[in-house]
Amino acid sequence: MKRWSVIIAAMAVTIACITGCGAAIDTGAVKTEGASLNLQPRENLEDGGSLTTVLAEVSAQWNTFHADGNAYTLALWRWYNPVLAYFSPDGQYAPNPDYLTDVRTEVVGRDTVVTYTINPKAFFNDGTPIDYRAFVETWRTSRGIDDRYIVSSTDGYSQIASVTRGADDREVVVRFDGVYAWPDGLFNVVLHPKAADPDVYNEGYVRKPHPEWGAGPFTIASYDADNGTVVFERNPKWWGKPGKLDRRIFRQMESQAALNAFQNGEIDATGVAAKDARARALTMNGIDIRTAAAPQQSLLVLNLDTPILSDRRVREAVLSAVDRETLSRIRFTGLNYTEELPGSLSLYPFQPGYEDNLSDVLSYDPAKAEELLDRSGWTEGGDGIRSKDGRRLSLELPNIGDDTTTQNLSRALQAILKKVGVDLAVRQRPSADFSQVVVNKEFDVLLLGFSSSDPFGMAYFCQVWCMGSQLNPAGAGSPELDAQIRAMSRIGDPMAQIKAGNELEREAFAQFSNLPLFNGPSMVAVKEGLANYGAGQFYVGPIEDIGWEK
Template sequence: MKRHQKLMGIAALGAAFALVMSGCAPAGNGGGDNGEGEAQTVEGADYNPQPRENLAEGGELRIPVSNIAEQLNYFHSDGDARVTQIATWFRPQILLMDPDGTVKKNDAYLDDYSFGIEDGKTVLHFKVNEKAVWNDGTPIDVTAFKATWEANSGENEEYQPNATDGWKEIESVEAGENDRDVIVTFKGEFAWPEMVYSQLLHPDVNTPELFNTAFLGDWHPEWAAGPYTVDEYDKTGGVVTLVPNEKWWGNAPLLDKVSFIQMEPTAAVNALRNGEVDMAETGSAELLAQVEGLEGVETYKGQATGNAIFTLNSANPVLADLNVRKAIFEAISIEQVKEIVFNGLNYTEEPAGSLTLFSFQPNYVNALEEAGRKDGDVDGANKLLDEAGWVVGDDGIREKDGERLSLVFPNHSDTETARARSLAVQAQLKEVGVEVTIDTRPSADFAEDYTTQNGDIFFLSFTSSDPFGAAWFCQLYCSDSGLNLSGTGTPEIDKMIHEELETISDPEEQTKKAMEMESQIFAETWGIIPVLNGPEIWTVKEGLANLTPEPYSGLDLFGITPVENVGYEK
């Protein structure tokens, strides 16, 4: 279910893609109390959970999203968190999750779900509901489980999956008593069997060409299955409209219509004020101020399960040197960035020193600190750049062999918070002789810009769909990962992950080993570092319940609930 981490462009934060890529907006006030008393942390989920019997039938839900990527296959490496957010409403959710990360079957799709050790190997058992069918009439059975595994396993390198973690550990997918009885056998004892099969791929998507290209600009609702279906997709206008699916066999969806509308974060808040959308991300003081006193809405604050990060594009020759990248990361003051992002939100948090675990999880270690990084260390950064042969020129910018130490920093957000954050980084790096050009771009461009590395420094968010952090370690740090595009992975790191980490079958021991490795990898690559987590803050129409059924996004920690249960209180 943390099937993969996802890139997010950071909305109020300043553009989050979800890796999926997605827009996450942390809240808080790292810079003090702003006269509101001592800064507070945000803990747990906050999303108005309600049983179906408390909710009315009917109504419309209009959700703003920062971007809709061209790649609409959420298993693909270019699919982002917003694609997953939207597609979850009309593609199979066969496994659900409580906010704390406890996995359970979705009764609409599965009659039974279990796993255990059999003959020294971890084995998953699924019994699919005999009513479950794809929209084109194809039964949901072992063929879908096989197609999903084959596309994500990494065996056929022509497929471009978001992650092979977990999938590559599977030995076979076979039918049991019948095709609805699915048996998934791993190669040995495997620590994280619940990480796979939260969602399924239609069995007709059975070639690399279809997997990689069929979903470009096309949702393919015939290859979907769920309470809703795609009624209309205005690609130019960035609007996806969903309606109840006549072929759905489970509990009827409560809403008459669900729309996802692409817009910038400031525009989304204005649209909420004007009654044009029913929820908006309000994760900064400037956005919260826009909804202060607004009638008919409620604001929810939950602990975000995402990391805002900085990445560097090592394909740029000026960033090829490890010590140059380390110097840039040391010159940046994360504490100042947090003060800007959390300003006015009366929020504080523990340092986000890991991309594997959050500070509220057991066995968390501040791996970034362990790697030896010092925050805002101007002297240390200058020393590293001097040693690397970069000489300060007359205008204060360093040069080497006739080339300036100049970087492009894309900013995919229209908020003042994002602008202030970018200007702070620009000033911090100028202090050590690094020229930074801020290039403000539409949020809609984020996915393409990141996946093509159209820039040198990126500020974005990795958001997690489950708590199994170590399970996805390769997705973060392997050299062929479609998530970490810094280009700083190495064959030696790959070998270490595969031979020393992934061979550990005990989840706790593997997690402890991952935390040890993470600090080593930071020190050997300096291509990607965590910055902050933040809270998730949304202002929504009063009475809206079960707000965030999709993974990677929302106010319910790791929770995934049935989309048909989203609705308005009676």
């Protein structure tokens, strides 16, 4: 559906694995190969019990297709709406047989054609059959033709020529305009046809999750918008295997509060990919720490709408002054973990085709940063801060949430930029303000995170770099770059598209709007006995099989 979703900058280091994804001891360098989920068959699990974790934000917008949706929106959506596709930790696609009994992909003539056969038992909770109409409306609202829909991503859907009824209502034929490289990334979740009215699509899900338009093993039992609490219970209308859990609870909570709640036994899992959190977790009894590579990016974003940053040379100066090695050391202190500095916002270093597309464009060079600022007319004052035409070179960074690691990163960035004469003012904001800060662009400089919902990174190049994209909060891009991105996206061979995308990403980085900082590990501390949950990389599996061992 969509590869990128925004998250709070430090990778939600003390927030449990948002995608629903063995006992840990401190034995040296952290290993991130594969997943750590304590995979167990259903017969090994208890019937009953609850699972409580936290989210940084329970966003007001519940429509995961909407532009205001983020990773936290998708995490909740998957617990009460149709999830048509599973992914293994390394990103292999498999249809969910409770919804799709067959998926056939072929090239017919010069076009990719995907035929979906829908399980005849599949119905939305309001009794509406899940059939070709759900696919039609998902495509129609996501293809980018009708600007009444404020859509998160048109990638892939914009390249579909038609979605039609097949042999009957339960067969769907999706024909692309040409060969499409990433069909497994589409229709992994679908929209109820009743949500396809533009007003309903845009506003109807605001503080209204509409469980009657959902389907699956669980449905919403209660939603407290003011306190940020969502409770799911077994869905009596579900036709598949029942959920092992009685209740699944999400609570909005700041990072430090989440760690305290985990230590006190109030929640059952939390992220601990930060020094203090991991150190505390290692002192606790009866827990596992599950670790894997994190399909997430942390990056520094510059707001091009800020007058000072509208000057490309100033942006280049700011990013050239950023010491990523220092920031990476701060981020991973106490984790026994190291990684190479990332050079792409499209692929991860553990994926085929990854290249460092940044190093030829930008490197840490404070002397160059000072030269660029000199040439732009910014002169150093008596306090070391530069000014121009009576205006100080001052930028604002909102620090979102109370996570100690994020606060340390903000302070370090403040000190790093001061060395070249940039005054970085850090303003504290609560986690609940996250969507507001991003959507309303209430920042000059922002530490942001991206989270991947599937492994097809190059398919979603436009989300990060196209003009007007919700996941391009920098406001970078140009009509020329948009045209190049569209041309790249039409390359049908996956590896050929990745090669072209790597070349194009170098050009995109030369706008000096986004700077990848680090990826990092996923570390999730859980109570012992929790099965089919943890650090899963790209893993998406049956939520009905999450539960507690007997």
